[in-house]
Amino acid sequence: MLTSYRRILAEPGALRFSMTGLVARLPISMVGLGIVLLVSAATGSYGVAGAISAAYMIANASFAILQGRLLDRLGQGRVLAAASIGFGLAISLLVVSVQADWPTLTTYAFAAAGGALLPQVGSAVRARWSHALAQPADVQTAFALEAVLDEAVFILGPILVALLATAWHPVAGIAVAVVACVVGTLAFCAQRATEPPAHPQHSTDGPRPQMPWRAVVPLAVVCAALGVLFGAAEVTTVAFADEQGHKAVSGGLLALWAFGSLASGVITGAVHWRRGPAHRVRWGAFAMACAMTPLYFVGSLPVMGVALFVAGFAIAPTMIASMSLTEAVVPGGRLTEGMAIMQTGLVAGVAPGATLSGVVVDHQGASAAYLVSVGAGLVAALAAQALPRSGAGVSQVTHGSTIAP
Structure with missing residues (x-):
């Protein structure tokens, strides 16, 4: 089972850029x-703390696509190094x-600047895999590996930052995140041999390739x-x-959900x-909706743990297929931008989902709020049906092989 992973990690430099990319991604969840x-420890207000954190996340979602575009045009080393220092x-x-x-407005400003400058290492790592590997099947395995590492980041990051902030000092957790970002990103940028070539907007290779919006738009809706x-x-x-x-x-329940996704990602x-x-995107999105439906009927913590673990198995295959489809349809000169669009869709959807479910919890209880997730899964499944089933929108030659719909 691990043969596929050993094969891709045997590529020159692959293990190094994947592992440094993992360290650089830790701030995403921290x-x-x-x-x-x-902020809550310093001010005693969770409202102010949540608002400042929201400013950070909104700025990150707003500028991720622009950074992805710059990564394609100017190269990963230049853009990521500058972004990490900023x-x-x-x-x-x-x-x-x-x-x-200092005045609270300055804290908001610094939070927004930090969110806007957070290096888009996840998209860059996947673009680097696409450049390094010749076979689409190997790219699929590489994206699965990165999905597993993403799950590890989202499981370990919050635990680490909470432990450091509560057991040591409120500054400690965020300080470790900053160090991980800067050191990890600079180490990633130093690996120039595996970096994809830059694609300037005006080059001798001809006009900049067009983004295949017919496939990208519905796929972005799926991610959102x-x-x-x-x-x-x-x-x-x-x-x-x-x-x-x-x-x-609750933390243990969410960890079981993530572990289910991690296990399915490895498979x-x-x-x-x-x-x-x-x-796979079409069926995966539908499976996500189906997997969340039983949660509405669960009435005990042990059963909920089992149900969430099983539901988690639909996550990674769907996300891996989404990134694989992005890699298949987006031109190489705009691949990082395409990946950033999908990541932005995911991030942009989290806050509305949390808000809507919170309203339902207040009025109807927690079980009914799981129907918000079911509805979102159904929207994703419907949007996936809009993906082109043939033609240039989906089937195209990538790395010398044709990827069928």
Whole structure:
């Protein structure tokens, strides 16, 4: 089963850029929570802390696509190195502004600057895999590996930042995140041999390739709907555990959900799929909706843990197929931008999902709020049906091989 993974990691430089990319991605799951813990400890207000964290996340979602475009045009090394240093400076100033009791508006500004400058390493790593590997099946395995590492980031990051902030000092968690970002990103950028070539807007290779919006738009809608599903499920699960009288168990329940996804991601990368990524996105989105439906009927914590673990198995295959389809249809000169569009869709969907599920929890209870996730899954499934089933929108020659719908 691990043969596929050994083969891709045997590529020169592959293990190094994947592992440094993992370290550089840790802030994705650490900084937002770190801001909440830091600001709430200093001000005593979770409302202000949440608003500042939201400014950070909104800025990140707003500027991710622009950074992806710059990565394609100017090259990963130049853009990511500058972004990581700017990110480190902005978040460091945010910490100083909180500790020194500067005006709150300056903290908002530094949070927004940090979010805008957060290096888009996840998209860059996947673009680097696409450049390094010749066979589409190997790219699929590489994307599965990165999906597994993403799950590890989202499992370990919040635990690490919370432990450091509560057991040591509120600044400690966010400081570790900044160090991981800057050191990891600079180490990633130093590996020039595996970096994809830059594609300037005006080059001797001809006009810049067009983005295949016919496939990209519905796929971005799928990702946004899945973001709503994720955001809603997280809030609902916390509320469910609270209703059962064991709110502290919510972290364990969400970890089981993530472990289910991690396990399915490992399996997905080891399987040689006969059907193309568009087919798997369509069925995966539908499976996400189906997997969330039983949660509405669950009334106990142990059963909910099992149900969430099983539901998690639909996540990674769907996300891997989405990134594989993006890699298949987006021209190489705009691949990082295409990846950033999908990541932005996911991030943009989380806050509305969390908000909507919170409203349902307040009025109807936690079980009913799981229907928000079901509805988001159905929207994703419907959007996936709009993906082109043939032609240039989906089937195209990539790395010398044709990827069928």
